[in-house]
Amino acid sequence: MTNPATHSLSEFQIAMRTFRKNRLAMLCVMILGALYFSAIFAGFLSPYSFKSERREHSYAPPTRIHFVDESGEFGWPFVYGIKLSFDEYYKRIYQEDRSVKYPVQLFNHGDEYKFLGLVPMNIHLWGVEEGGAVYLLGADNRGRDLLSRILWGGRVSLSIGLIGVAISFSIGLIFGGISGYYGGWIDNVLMRVAEMVMMVPGFYLLLALRAAVPPEFSSVQVYIAIVVILSFIGWAGLARIIRGMCLSLREREFVLAAKSIGLSDFSIIIRHILPHTLSYSIFAVMLSIPGYILGESALSLLGLGIEDPYSSWGLLLADAMSIVKIRFYPWILIPAFFIFLTIISFNVIGDALRDALDPMMKAEGQRS
Amino acid sequence: MILELKNITKTYPLKSGFGTKTGKVVRAVNNVSLGVEKGESISLVGESGCGKTTLARVIMQLIRPDGGNVLYDGKKVDRTNIATYRKDVQMVFQDPYSSLDPRYTIRRVIDEGMALDKTRFKTQQEREMRIQKMLGAVQLKQDMLGRYPHEFSGGERQRIAIARALVLNPTLLILDEAVSSLDVLVQEEILKLLTSLQKDFNLTYVFISHNLKVVKRISRRVAVMYKGKIVELAKTEDIFNNPLHSYTRDLLSAAVDYKSVIRDMEIRIPDGAQLEDKGGGHWVMPE
Ligand SMILES: Nc1ncnc2c1ncn2[C@@H]1O[C@H](COP(=O)(O)OP(=O)(O)O)[C@@H](O)[C@H]1O
Ligand SMILES: [Mg+2]
Numbered sequence: 001m002t003n004p005a006t007h008s009l010s011e012f013q014i015a016m017r018t019f020r021k022n023r024l025a026m027l028c029v030m031i032l033g034a035l036y037f038s039a040i041f042a043g044f045l046s047p048y049s050f051k052s053e054r055r056e057h058s059y060a061p062p063t064r065i066h067f068v069d070e071s072g073e074f075g076w077p078f079v080y081g082i083k084l085s086f087d088e089y090y091k092r093i094y095q096e097d098r099s100v101k102y103p104v105q106l107f108n109h110g111d112e113y114k115f116l117g118l119v120p121m122n123i124h125l126w127g128v129e130e131g132g133a134v135y136l137l138g139a140d141n142r143g144r145d146l147l148s149r150i151l152w153g154g155r156v157s158l159s160i161g162l163i164g165v166a167i168s169f170s171i172g173l174i175f176g177g178i179s180g181y182y183g184g185w186i187d188n189v190l191m192r193v194a195e196m197v198m199m200v201p202g203f204y205l206l207l208a209l210r211a212a213v214p215p216e217f218s219s220v221q222v223y224i225a226i227v228v229i230l231s232f233i234g235w236a237g238l239a240r241i242i243r244g245m246c247l248s249l250r251e252r253e254f255v256l257a258a259k260s261i262g263l264s265d266f267s268i269i270i271r272h273i274l275p276h277t278l279s280y281s282i283f284a285v286m287l288s289i290p291g292y293i294l295g296e297s298a299l300s301l302l303g304l305g306i307e308d309p310y311s312s313w314g315l316l317l318a319d320a321m322s323i324v325k326i327r328f329y330p331w332i333l334i335p336a337f338f339i340f341l342t343i344i345s346f347n348v349i350g351d352a353l354r355d356a357l358d359p360m361m362k363a364e365g366q367r368s
Numbered sequence: 369m370i371l372e373l374k375n376i377t378k379t380y381p382l383k384s385g386f387g388t389k390t391g392k393v394v395r396a397v398n399n400v401s402l403g404v405e406k407g408e409s410i411s412l413v414g415e416s417g418c419g420k421t422t423l424a425r426v427i428m429q430l431i432r433p434d435g436g437n438v439l440y441d442g443k444k445v446d447r448t449n450i451a452t453y454r455k456d457v458q459m460v461f462q463d464p465y466s467s468l469d470p471r472y473t474i475r476r477v478i479d480e481g482m483a484l485d486k487t488r489f490k491t492q493q494e495r496e497m498r499i500q501k502m503l504g505a506v507q508l509k510q511d512m513l514g515r516y517p518h519e520f521s522g523g524e525r526q527r528i529a530i531a532r533a534l535v536l537n538p539t540l541l542i543l544d545e546a547v548s549s550l551d552v553l554v555q556e557e558i559l560k561l562l563t564s565l566q567k568d569f570n571l572t573y574v575f576i577s578h579n580l581k582v583v584k585r586i587s588r589r590v591a592v593m594y595k596g597k598i599v600e601l602a603k604t605e606d607i608f609n610n611p612l613h614s615y616t617r618d619l620l621s622a623a624v625d626y627k628s629v630i631r632d633m634e635i636r637i638p639d640g641a642q643l644e645d646k647g648g649g650h651w652v653m654p655e
Pocket of ligand 1: 380381394395396414415416417418419420421422423
């Protein structure tokens, strides 16, 4: 069948088309795409590993990359060496050491890392050869490259939202689905539990649960614990909404029609009920991811989350809690910009999705 | 007798304005008994809220009645024979905008029931042929199959819903307000279609409507429902020419000038009253 009229768009496809017309939202999709891409390939894209430190470069300012050399000729980019001196207050002063030049190298060999967490590798997209140092966004107090730490930290901060939402959403879907489909006392019990979780102020619950995590946990275990804690807080709201939708969906005539033609309860839930909660869930998920990112940041900021030498955006910001440091080393605030960009992007996308899906959800949910 | 309803009762808890239970109940269907002959067309008429949809859903085994039985071919319908029952009895729902899953193309809507029954509809091609045939039967064009419900008008959707029911080759078709949401011209077309389908596919109809006028041309017998009870049951011409119950007369005058039913006094049905035989298949509830 080649006639275009025979294949038309579902309401969902129409909604997606509306969404794609939203320029701001598409920009945000691209921003997030770039952020997630750089987090996935953090090892390769960053010039250093997250833990390689050079104490003599503590709080080194962003390194300038030069394209024009002393003779005024334009050429391949390079950096100068870094010269450290102290002023009369023993404050470190970094200057360019014009006597040495390190050209920027592509695919240079540097710190070991595991490509995609699996394959051991030491090739980095870019960097300078040993001896020289390039800190595009400056260095932190232990002389670690901030850019590298931001890219590595993105792995934690960006994945925590996705994994957290995946867990809380699964719990919410199962609890909400069971509650809405069976009703009665099951519904009552589950929803009272959900309300209890929702009643406790999220942040205190977060702290309380974090306190319950044994102190001897390794960094990976802490990470997992934080994800679980965050999703434990997040599921209740979703469950309540999914439940409400299931309650009304099971009364819809197409569900009754499906039953009439002989579909089992299970097939009905899978084919005709849950797909209709997804349009809501898609943007609910988008709008709830920032909560997880902020939650992780808040915990790490307070020193309760990811711990040095590992990196996360919240942890990087913890260094920026002193106004004096911000005054002298303003680049340590850059991680905040990444958090901000991510959260804004998720919110814009979530809102745009809501707008695009709205006519469809009206059609699905409000006619009885 | 292909279908027999015996003393069907269904109550719903009455909720207050705040959605809390009040302890009282609504008797949506109250002790209804009715027999349907094979090949006939019987209508269920009454103002909205009198329990027609509830009764239809009880017949379809979509809700469990509080009391009474549904007999099909003389056998009580229960868990053991529900699967065969579902193949034989199908329903067209009240709201064409809600009865088709908006995520499904028309092809999937019609195919879904057949795909479940691998013994009757073995191959994909066989099913596709049957889909095409049904689409022809309800007078829709073939190029509609790949489209989604939102692109169709109410009348077209109702035809699709009819095709979905017919594709399983049922014996009994329950049509719950199948034309009520459509405008008068489309109503005419669908009624005409239903009349011809009944002949072509040897169908038995239970036709539900709140409007007596619509019922006149499609049904042989009419059952008038009021507050969950059948108050009069007779041949169609007797209902129109010789209505015995005062509620039937109200309905008739309302149908003529398209007004809602106006009543000076509440009609009371004596407790425990049964339909009385007035001869010639004419039954009336005493007042
Ligand atoms: N799911 C339900 N819960 C509570 N009450 C209901 C429900 N379904 C129907 N009713 C009540 O039962 C009565 C009959 O409804 P219904 O069978 O839909 O009437 P009709 O189809 O004749 O308009 C109405 O009073 C209605 O409010
Ligand atoms: Mg109804």
